[in-house]
Amino acid sequence: MPAILIVEDEAKMRRLLELNLGEDGFTTFSAGDAEAGLKLLRENPIDLVLTDLKLPGMDGLEFLQTIKRQNAAMPVVVMTAFGSVETAVEAMKAGASDYVLKPFSLTEMRMVLHKELDVRNLREENRSLREALGKRYAHPNVVARSPKMQEVLATVERVAPTNATVLLGGESGVGKDLIARAIHEKSRRASGPFTKINSTAIPENLLESELFGFEKGAFTGAVAAKPGKFELADKGTLFLDEIGDVPPATQVKLLRVLQEREFERLGGTRTIKVDVRLIAATNKDLREALEQGTFREDLYYRLNVVPIDIAPLRERREDIPDLVNLFISRFTGESGKPVEAISPHAMQILVNYHWPGNVRELQNIVERACALAKGSVLEPADIHLDIRPAKVANGASGFLPDGMTLEQWEDEMVQEALRRANGNKSQAARLLGLSRNALRYRLSKIGIPDEGEKEP
Ligand SMILES: Nc1ncnc2c1ncn2[C@@H]1O[C@H](COP(=O)(O)OP(=O)(O)OP(=O)(O)O)[C@@H](O)[C@H]1O
Ligand SMILES: [Mg+2]
Structure with a gap:
């Protein structure tokens, strides 16, 4: 039977939860503050933590963060008073699995707990299965x-x-x-x-x-x-x-x-x-x-x-090379164009891009590149990224595209300059208002080797 740790400073509420969850067949442990909760966590096999956010001493949010630091996989469900949803949202950002607003019905509480335990079991089984099979x-x-x-x-x-x-x-x-x-x-x-x-x-x-x-x-x-x-x-x-x-x-x-x-x-x-x-x-x-x-x-x-x-594609860039190769083979077959491969530089550009439109955007860009490519190998000049700030957050035009940092933006500008200069690095440096050395440094940072000049 799953074991639940209840941390709640109001004795009545704590008792009520203990009784009802106990009747449902859960093993319960309970504490009136975070410190006692942490001690119980260390000493017992606990499957899920249910905690109030307002606690004496260490507050619920800090308690949550401490648990997550020690065991990121531990599901933590938080309880908070109706009307303080912001704290619940903060808790979700800090890694809480779900929240329940007080006053809640026991049915609602049960539903949330069962769901979190199911998800947890699924994850654990997945992990152990995979480990066992090396699959x-x-x-x-x-x-x-x-x-x-x-x-x-x-x-x-x-x-x-x-x-x-x-x-x-x-x-x-x-x-x-x-x-x-x-x-x-x-x-x-x-x-x-x-x-x-x-x-x-x-x-x-x-x-x-x-x-x-x-x-x-x-x-x-x-x-x-x-x-x-x-x-x-x-x-x-x-x-x-x-x-x-x-x-x-x-x-x-x-x-x-x-x-x-x-x-x-x-x-x-x-x-x-x-x-x-x-x-x-x-x-x-x-x-x-x-x-x-x-x-x-x-x-x-x-x-x-x-x-x-x-996850968005920019958080799993390891998938990009395989996706690019898959799309190249797909579009080559379709158009009868003889694109067979992609140069390492061109691939690097695709891997570095922040892909606001995710895999669909990558697919479109590769399709366009295959259709317009001059040779049988895709080169940086064939890659036309849509880096105008089209997908701007909340209509705040002129700002960075969604999900992009200033550094990524700069990297993309460097790559765009290189493309516009047809690979000529001195010209790209001039476009960016950078010295040749400054450009060399930036290129090496992005992972594009600078092996001297290529004249158009
Ligand atoms: N992991 C992947 N491997 C191969 N192709 C992928 C992968 N992920 C997405 N694609 C392809 O990218 C394109 C977009 O994917 P899909 O339509 O499934 O996205 P979506 O999340 O449903 O988008 P939307 O929210 O706009 O509906 C599809 O052509 C799909 O085949
Ligand atoms: Mg869809």
Whole structure:
């Protein structure tokens, strides 16, 4: 039975949690302050920490940070008073797995604890399985050299055979569609349909009829009955893209299907039962939408049974070379152009770029390079990065692109200058207003060797 450490200074609340979690079959340890909590943590096998944020002495946030320093994998759920959500947000940033606002219901608390323990078990099993087998996960068409993508594939492998709902998160273009399909392909439903619906691509008033279908005469224009995506996905997988944009009324209906696996067509009375595995994706922070009240909390917990977060490409640059080679072979085949390889310098430029549009942007850039390349090897001059500050944070035009540091920006300017100067380093230095030596230093920092001059 999982062991939970409860740290709470209010004796009544502590007792209540101890009793109820004990009844649920958890082993409980409890403390009234952080110091006593840390001592219990050292001396007992604890699976999860549940702590109040307001504590006498060392406060909850510091307690959390101390735990995370000692054991980053320890799930910590924090409790905080309603009306102090900012502290909860701070705790999430410091590594808390989830938070519960006081006053809470025991049902809610149980749901959160079970979810965190499930995720923890999954991670641990993944790790031990992988260690035992020395296994590297692979899936056709999915590049996963980085540890972060290996972790993603490991989770895919584990959840695919189950019916658990998966919530895919990650910036635009990181590969959420691709991973959703991989889960389907590895599941027992692989021979069934994989159906996708994108809530932002469909007008709000049509979304429900697309999802649930309609009977003849349900609304003007409904001249014949039509099944919805849920019916079409029976015995298969339904992929709900951009779940964060589903309007509130539709969220209620989704919740019901998730809970009861049944629904009615619009304008219909017959209850339809389906056997569908749901995968949802979002490139937004749903927690923020929860706080703003635009996304239902109950639906969120139903969807977030197994969260898979795909890191932005700039945080897993190890994947870039394999992706580039994959795309080169793909586009060469398609266009019949004889691009066969990429020069080390050109590859270095791609590895260094910060990829605000992630893998999709990389794919586009390689495609363009292959189409326009003059020779059979892609050179820096063939690489046209879109480095104008197009993707600017919050419309603050003129500022650094999203997710980029000043240093990365400078590196990219250096590479752009080199490209515009067709590889002529003296000319690139002039474009940048740098001395030849200053440019040499910057090039070596980026990893582009400066082996003297190349005249145009
Ligand atoms: N690890 C990967 N290996 C190979 N190809 C990848 C990988 N990740 C993404 N891609 C490719 O990059 C493109 C973008 O990926 P995908 O459409 O899955 O992203 P997404 O996260 O769904 O984006 P969006 O949020 O815009 O919907 C696709 O063509 C996909 O095949
Ligand atoms: Mg997508």
